[in-house]
Amino acid sequence: MDNVLEVTGLTTRFSKESGTVTVVDQLDLHVKKGETLGIVGESGCGKSVTSLSLMRLLDDNATLTGSIRFNGKEVLALSEAEMRSLRGKEMAMIFQEPMHSLNPVLTIGRQISEVLHEHEDESKAAVKQRVLDLLTVVGISRAEEIYRDYPHRLSGGMRQRVMIAMAIACNPSLLIADEPTTALDVTIQAQILNLIKKIRRDIGMSVIMITHDLGVVAEVCDRVIVMYAGQAIETADVRSLLRNPKHPYTVGLLQSTPRQRTKRLHSIKGSVPTPENKPNGCRFAPRCDRAMAICWERNPVLRPVDQHSSCRCWLFTQDKDHEQESSVIGG
Amino acid sequence: MKQYLLNRMLSGVIVLLGISIFSFALVHFIPGDPVRIMLGEKATKAQVEQLREQMGLNQPLPHQYLTYMEKAIQGDFGTSLQTERPVIVEIMERFPATAKLAFAGIGIAVVIGLTMGIIAAKYKNTLLDFMLMAAASIGLSLPSFWLGLIVIMLFSVQLGWFPIAGGTGWKDLILPACTLGVLSSAMISRLTRSGMVEVLSHDYIRTARAKGLRESIILFRHALCNVMIPVVTVVGLQIATLLGGAVIIEQVFNWPGIGALAIRAISARDFPMIQGIVLLMGFVYVVVNMMVDLLYGLIDPRVDLITEKEGR
Amino acid sequence: MNEVSKTVAHGATHANSPIFPKLAFWEKIKKQRAAKLSLVVLLLISAIGIVGPWIAPYDPTESNYEAFLQGPSAKHVLGTDAIGRDLFSRILYGTRVTLVVAVMAVGITVSAGTMIGVISAYMGGFIDHLLMRIMDILLALPGIILALAIVAALGPSQTNAMIAIGISSIPSFARLIRAATLVIMSSGYVEASRSIGTPSWWIILFQVLPNITNVLFVYMTLFVGGAILDTAALGFIGLGAQPPTPEWGTMLNEGKDYLSDAWWLATYPGLAITIVVLAVNRLGDALRDIFDPRTQK
Numbered sequence: 001m002d003n004v005l006e007v008t009g010l011t012t013r014f015s016k017e018s019g020t021v022t023v024v025d026q027l028d029l030h031v032k033k034g035e036t037l038g039i040v041g042e043s044g045c046g047k048s049v050t051s052l053s054l055m056r057l058l059d060d061n062a063t064l065t066g067s068i069r070f071n072g073k074e075v076l077a078l079s080e081a082e083m084r085s086l087r088g089k090e091m092a093m094i095f096q097e098p099m100h101s102l103n104p105v106l107t108i109g110r111q112i113s114e115v116l117h118e119h120e121d122e123s124k125a126a127v128k129q130r131v132l133d134l135l136t137v138v139g140i141s142r143a144e145e146i147y148r149d150y151p152h153r154l155s156g157g158m159r160q161r162v163m164i165a166m167a168i169a170c171n172p173s174l175l176i177a178d179e180p181t182t183a184l185d186v187t188i189q190a191q192i193l194n195l196i197k198k199i200r201r202d203i204g205m206s207v208i209m210i211t212h213d214l215g216v217v218a219e220v221c222d223r224v225i226v227m228y229a230g231q232a233i234e235t236a237d238v239r240s241l242l243r244n245p246k247h248p249y250t251v252g253l254l255q256s257t258p259r260q261r262t263k264r265l266h267s268i269k270g271s272v273p274t275p276e277n278k279p280n281g282c283r284f285a286p287r288c289d290r291a292m293a294i295c296w297e298r299n300p301v302l303r304p305v306d307q308h309s310s311c312r313c314w315l316f317t318q319d320k321d322h323e324q325e326s327s328v329i330g331g
Numbered sequence: 332m333k334q335y336l337l338n339r340m341l342s343g344v345i346v347l348l349g350i351s352i353f354s355f356a357l358v359h360f361i362p363g364d365p366v367r368i369m370l371g372e373k374a375t376k377a378q379v380e381q382l383r384e385q386m387g388l389n390q391p392l393p394h395q396y397l398t399y400m401e402k403a404i405q406g407d408f409g410t411s412l413q414t415e416r417p418v419i420v421e422i423m424e425r426f427p428a429t430a431k432l433a434f435a436g437i438g439i440a441v442v443i444g445l446t447m448g449i450i451a452a453k454y455k456n457t458l459l460d461f462m463l464m465a466a467a468s469i470g471l472s473l474p475s476f477w478l479g480l481i482v483i484m485l486f487s488v489q490l491g492w493f494p495i496a497g498g499t500g501w502k503d504l505i506l507p508a509c510t511l512g513v514l515s516s517a518m519i520s521r522l523t524r525s526g527m528v529e530v531l532s533h534d535y536i537r538t539a540r541a542k543g544l545r546e547s548i549i550l551f552r553h554a555l556c557n558v559m560i561p562v563v564t565v566v567g568l569q570i571a572t573l574l575g576g577a578v579i580i581e582q583v584f585n586w587p588g589i590g591a592l593a594i595r596a597i598s599a600r601d602f603p604m605i606q607g608i609v610l611l612m613g614f615v616y617v618v619v620n621m622m623v624d625l626l627y628g629l630i631d632p633r634v635d636l637i638t639e640k641e642g643r
Numbered sequence: 644m645n646e647v648s649k650t651v652a653h654g655a656t657h658a659n660s661p662i663f664p665k666l667a668f669w670e671k672i673k674k675q676r677a678a679k680l681s682l683v684v685l686l687l688i689s690a691i692g693i694v695g696p697w698i699a700p701y702d703p704t705e706s707n708y709e710a711f712l713q714g715p716s717a718k719h720v721l722g723t724d725a726i727g728r729d730l731f732s733r734i735l736y737g738t739r740v741t742l743v744v745a746v747m748a749v750g751i752t753v754s755a756g757t758m759i760g761v762i763s764a765y766m767g768g769f770i771d772h773l774l775m776r777i778m779d780i781l782l783a784l785p786g787i788i789l790a791l792a793i794v795a796a797l798g799p800s801q802t803n804a805m806i807a808i809g810i811s812s813i814p815s816f817a818r819l820i821r822a823a824t825l826v827i828m829s830s831g832y833v834e835a836s837r838s839i840g841t842p843s844w845w846i847i848l849f850q851v852l853p854n855i856t857n858v859l860f861v862y863m864t865l866f867v868g869g870a871i872l873d874t875a876a877l878g879f880i881g882l883g884a885q886p887p888t889p890e891w892g893t894m895l896n897e898g899k900d901y902l903s904d905a906w907w908l909a910t911y912p913g914l915a916i917t918i919v920v921l922a923v924n925r926l927g928d929a930l931r932d933i934f935d936p937r938t939q940k
Contacts, residue, residue: 057540088543095541100534104633105556114552115542150632166542342779349780353792360796368798468928472921474872474892476879477913480899484910488903575785582880583899593788594880597795605795609784616783 004173004206005031005054009066012046012053014275016061021275023049025230026066028302031174036200036207038221038238040214040253044272046230047210051176054208055093056083071173089119092167096179098159102151108135108162109147115169134165139195157188164195171203178210193219214257218242226250229273229283232302236309246311249284282314290315339624343617350613354606355399358388361602369412369600382412386603403610409603413596418607421592426611429588432507433570433577439512440519440573441566445555447516448523453550455528464524470517475576479510479583507584515573522565526558533557560631567623571616678929681922688919692739701729703736703889715907722907724897730907733889734915740890741919744805744883745870751809752816752870753863759813760820761847761855764828775821778814786811790873794882801890804883808873812866823858827851857934864927868920875916891916 012024024046031037039047052058054068056075068075071090078086087093095101103111109131116127128147135143138161151159160180167175177196181189197220200207209221217224217238224241226234226249234247245251255266270287273279279286285295294314302312358365366383367374386409387395402408408418451463486492486506493506530536531554539553581590589608596604691698706726713723721730763774781789793807827833828851836846877883878892886893891912898908 055541057537084543084545086543087541093541095534095538097534101538103535103539103553103557105560105631106552114544114548118542118544118548152633163538166538345776346780346783349777350783353780353784357792357796360793362797468924469917469921472868472872472917472924474875474879474895474913474916474920476876476892477895477909477916480895480902480909480913484902484906571783571785573785575787578785578787578791579876579880593791594882597791597882598799600795600798602795605792609788609792612785612788613783616785 002032003030003069004033004071005029005208006069007054007067010050010053010068011065012049012058013063013065014058014061015063018276023230023275024053027227027230027232029225029232029235031206031208033173033206034200034204035222036209036220038217038224039208039210039227040212040217040224041227042212042253042272044274045227046275047227048178050227051093051178051208051210054176055087055091057087057093085119088115088167088172089170090172091174091176092170092172093176093178094160094163094167094180096182098156098163098183101163102159104151106150107147108149108151108154111151112162112166112169115166119170130169131165134169135162137168137199138162138165139191140165155188156184157192160184160188160192161195164192164199168199168203168205172205174206174208175200176208176210179212180209181216182211182213189216190219196220214242214253226253229278230275231283231312233284233312234309235302240306240308244309246305246309246316247284247313248288248290248315252287282312335628336624339621343621347613347617351400351403351610352396354609354613355396357606357609358386358602359392365602369602408607408610411596411604412601413599413604418603421604422589422607422611425587425589425592428586429574429577429581429590431504432511432581432586432588433574435504435508436511436515436573436577437566437570439508440515440569443513443516444519445523445562447520448558449527449550449555451520451524452527452531460524463520467517467520470514471521473514475510475514476579476583478514479507479580482506482510483583503584503586507580507586510583511573511576511580515569515576518569519562519566523558523562526561527554530554530557556630560627563623563626563630567620570619570623571612574612574615677925678933681925681929684918684922685926688738688922689742691735692742695735695738699729699732699735701732703728703733704887714905721911722905724894724905724908725901730894730911733894734891734912736889737891737894737912737915738919740801740884740888741871741874741916744801744808744874744890745867748805748809748870748874749812749863749867751806752812752866753859755810756813756816757820757859759817760822761824761851763817764821764824765843765847765851771821775818778817781814782818786815786869787873787876790877791882794877799882799885801884801888804874804877808870808877811873812869816862816866819862820855820859823855824851827854861927861930861934864923864930868923868927871916871920871923 007027007029010024010027010029011022013020013022027050029037029039039050041047049058053062053064054070054075056064056078058064064076066076070086073086075083075086102108109128112131112134113127116122116130120127122130132143132147135146140146140158140161146154146158146162151162154162163180175196180196181192184192193216196207196209199205207220209216211217221238223237224235225232226241226247228249234241234245234250236246241250242254245254249268252266252268256268268287273283273286279296280299281294281296282288282291282299285291288295292314300312300314300317302310303317304310305316361368364379366379366386366388370378370382383389387398390398406419408422410416411418411421414421447463447467451460454460483506487494494503536549536553539549544553577588578590578593580586581588582594585591589611592604593608595601596608700720706728708726711723711725715722721734723729724733759774759778763771784792789811790804790807793810794803797803797806833846833850836850874883874890875892875895878890878894879896881893881896884890884893886897894912895909898905898912901908
């Protein structure tokens with residue numbers, strides 16, 4: 001088995017006073033051993049909820065359906081206790097805001113060592129030594145000092161390093177990084193990305209990198225899923241996606257990334273529809289320059305376009321199907 | 332940290348000064364001639380003049396205040412008009428009983444309040460939560476002295492488990508301390524619940540879950556430590572209210588503390604005694620708050636940062 | 644397309660919501676069953692406060708030497724006290740006493756507290772600092788001790804208890820109003836008015852006050868419960884309403900000497916206090932949930 005994670009038909013619904021909203025809709029994805037998968041999209045497209053769904057960290061009002069197979073186990077069928085022994089040990093996560101992700105009243109040392117105490121049966125002294133080693137691994141030089149320090153005394157980059165140390169403490173096979181560099185300065189961003197790349201190589205873990213930044217994708221990912229309004233709309237290996245994007249939304253995303261050569265920055269008009277107000281047809285149609293009649297009527301499915309990529313768009317749907325759909329509208 | 336404590340101490344001293352002015356001014360709020368009112372209608376003119384002289388009420392106001400303060404700092408709060416003993420002696424005889432009652436009450440309040448608040452937050456929006464918070468609502472609406480009377484009727488008169496009232500032993504302490512504690516726990520449990528609900532929604536709790544920690548560790552290590560920060564602050568503020576509540580409760584259980592002394596002094600319009608008690612209450616408040624600030628500094632490592640911000 | 648434009652329009656209305664949202668008051672309160680119930684209870688109690696003297700079966704101060712310490716019976720629904728007065732009638736009469744004292748006391752708190760709070764927030768600087776320092780100092784004394792000290796100066800009586808309770812809550816009320824006013828002060832329209840030279844009294848009267856009415860109303864309700872409890876407490880320790888006035892706290896004080904012989908004397912007046920305070924507090928909590936944007940989820 002070469003896939004660490006295989007997700008099929010993952011659907012996440014939240015029950016609210018006003019009714020049920022579907023935030024992640026029939027998502028399929030897989031991550032190979034040692035691979036980095038990027039999940040890209042604007043804020044509100046469901047990528048963070050996807051990551052929390054994988055860890056089953058959502059509130060009680062969320063229901064998950066579909067299948068999440070992780071290292072051969074069906075995650076959705078695990079008991080809460082079994083799930084707990086998975087989290088932090090085999091599957092770890094780092095978050096966007098290193099500012100708020102660390103507990104302000106506990107020392108760094110304590111926050112890292114409690115992962116080891118929870119999942120591994122080692123003496124206090126051994127755990128402390130491992131925490132100091134981990135701090136060194138993530139590039140913190142004064143490990144002894146930081147061990148005793150509190151989060152508010154560290155910079156954002158340092159805090160994210162601490163989060164990474166915490167996540168890799170038990171050598172997990174999958175690391176989910178939810179916008180790990182968004183809140184950081186540009187120079188620090190590169191350092192953190194390089195650190196994640198290095199650790200992935202060293203301990204051979206897989207990574208799911210959730211980001212809205214195609215620069216980050218280009219830097220660290222092997223394959224990419226582009227999400228829009230809760231659905232995957234394009235999946236491709238990173239080269240084809242960046243060189244030859246298919247879906248108009250992906251094209252728009254690439255054009256709105258600042259590069260030196262393009263003088264004027266493109267922007268996609270409008271914003272992601274909220275889960276309560278999804279269009280009936282293609283969810284991107286209201287913002288799409290190339291929308292056709294059919295786009296307003298029916299939502300296309302994700303189909304392979306060539307050997308490198310799949311896309312959810314009527315533009316890339318075979319002519320035959322297209323005609324069929326058109327005739328439906330015409331009639 | 333040092334700077335922080337220094338700031339707190341300074342504001343404590345200011346509060347004490349203010350209270351001393353208030354208690355000094357109390358005599359001057361009295362409509363009519365205070366000396367005449369203190370001594371009653373039957374007093375002779377000579378007696379009135381003598382007391383006026385003794386209390387220094389014929390001097391100019393600032394001079395009076397300075398004399399009053401000078402004596403107060405040396406521990407001389409004047410002489411009780413009723414018993415003709417020094418105020419400080421009377422107060423010191425009574426204070427330990429009140430302190431014992433108040434601290435036992437706080438202990439009970441904190442234990443019950445925290446437990447209820449944590450459970451309610453953990454089982455948010457369930458029937459259990461609803462029932463606990465309904466109990467807290469009722470607790471906030473019960474007159475303390477009435478609960479005291481009911482408790483006496485039930486446990487002392489009907490069941491005979493506790494002595495009716497009047498002693499100062501440990502057995503006599505249980506009922507009044509529980510009455511006081513149960514009522515004060517209502518406020519603490521509400522606060523703990525809302526604080527806990529808020530803390531549980533923070534990112535670092537999600538981090539703790541993502542680490543695969545046990546629910547008990549998340550609740551007691553990660554959440555409770557953070558909830559304690561606002562709770563300690565409010566418990567500190569509540570201590571003043573609790574002391575006030577103790578005054579009333581003492582009356583119900585015939586507890587020989589400051590409360591009974593104060594009520595007797597007010598009925599007899601024994602002003603030196605009233606002034607002494609007001610000053611003492613203010614002093615206790617300031618001391619307790621300094622202790623809370625110290626505790627606050629121990630719980631929250633960010634205190635040094637907060638003072639830096641305030642200083643700016 | 645319609646869907647999208649609808650969303651946009653919806654978003655626009657949200658951006659205009661005022662700092663303290665003025666909601667369709669009755670609509671909201673109808674939704675809250677607890678609030679509705681407490682409102683009904685309060686209206687009932689107020690009605691009793693008004694018509695109590697007419698529906699009371701006996702004179703509350705008239706002693707009947709043939710009916711000492713009688714338990715609840717058909718003749719005396721809640722029993723009689725040590726000198727044969729009908730407890731039920733005394734509680735009915737006491738409703739008025741309690742409500743009047745509590746409402747007057749809160750009236751004192753609200754008028755003085757609002758004045759201090761608004762002036763403090765509006766003037767800022769030295770005056771704000773001075774006023775708030777004084778409030779802090781008074782807050783250092785437990786409310787009931789402050790009230791006792793004032794009663795001590797004025798002399799024990801029902802009116803003085805009322806004044807003392809009213810004054811003792813001013814510091815905390817003023818602090819709350821100051822905070823609410825500061826929020827209004829930082830809004831654009833007050834700054835705009837100030838910059839074009841609108842007189843202060845105009846701003847305070849027509850811009851600040853109307854905008855803090857909601858908050859004021861909520862806090863006022865929340866203070867009434869405390870005032871009732873304090874009134875009864877002062878009565879209970881003999882420094883409030885004086886016998887033979889049928890005040891609930893005073894009645895409990897009289898009843899406390901007969902705990903083993905006449906349980907009803909120490910039970911029913913306290914029950915009356917609890918019901919009224921509970922109703923007022925529930926209403927206050929509900930109003931706060933409705934008006935205070937911070938507690939909304």
